[in-house]
Amino acid sequence: MTQDELKKAVGWAALKYVRPGTIVGVGTGSTAAHFIDALGSIKDQIEGAVSSSNDSTAKLKKLGIQIFDCNEVDSLDIYIDGADEINGHMQMIKGGGAALTREKIIAAISRKFICIADSSKQVDILGAFPLPVEVIPMARAYVARELVKLGGMPEYRQGVVTDNGNIILDVHNLKIMDAVAMENKINNIAGVVTVGLFANRGADVALIGTADGVKIIES
Numbered sequence: 001m002t003q004d005e006l007k008k009a010v011g012w013a014a015l016k017y018v019r020p021g022t023i024v025g026v027g028t029g030s031t032a033a034h035f036i037d038a039l040g041s042i043k044d045q046i047e048g049a050v051s052s053s054n055d056s057t058a059k060l061k062k063l064g065i066q067i068f069d070c071n072e073v074d075s076l077d078i079y080i081d082g083a084d085e086i087n088g089h090m091q092m093i094k095g096g097g098a099a100l101t102r103e104k105i106i107a108a109i110s111r112k113f114i115c116i117a118d119s120s121k122q123v124d125i126l127g128a129f130p131l132p133v134e135v136i137p138m139a140r141a142y143v144a145r146e147l148v149k150l151g152g153m154p155e156y157r158q159g160v161v162t163d164n165g166n167i168i169l170d171v172h173n174l175k176i177m178d179a180v181a182m183e184n185k186i187n188n189i190a191g192v193v194t195v196g197l198f199a200n201r202g203a204d205v206a207l208i209g210t211a212d213g214v215k216i217i218e219s
């Protein structure tokens, strides 16, 4: 199976977690795009979606799925999204598609985070994938210097402006042994909007696409 077929398999497998009549939290990226297609097939059974990016919003609208603003809902049953890396503790690196801030907000209001990923995303130690950090533009140089102090090598993601009007620094060379501590430290740097480490709030369920089928891991 190709990597895209594995992504499609988990995207469709996630449908069974969607309860009829609910508003669904929807992520961003190539794996989440398969989930959006799957959601389209049951669009008459759900109330709608809260979306984590302009890109996913456009895809959902095209399928006729109603979009709700995050401020209109108190909580969500589930949030379904991909990841760039996931470790054995269900902690993740996210933000390869620059949608990390809205993703973290929707994860925060969701009772269950369901991560959908192909098996190439499974790692023992987070950090081989450069860690995305969304930063207020005027703080770029300062935040970069602080990230160097934490042992990383930040690289400005050229030409990318997030849906919130900010920039992304991708931090290379990190071997993240304590993901909760690293998330907290980076969150504390002035000018950081969001770090793409989902460690304090990891996934509750992971659907992993493998050549032998979809593997379900529960925390």
Ligand SMILES: O=C[C@H](O)[C@H](O)[C@H](O)COP(=O)(O)O
Binding pocket: 027, 028, 029, 030, 031, 032, 081, 082, 083, 084, 093, 094, 095, 096, 097, 098, 099, 100, 103
């Ligand atoms: O900002 C993007 C998101 O965090 C994605 O969930 C993540 O980058 C994984 O994307 P993909 O499913 O395309 O590998």
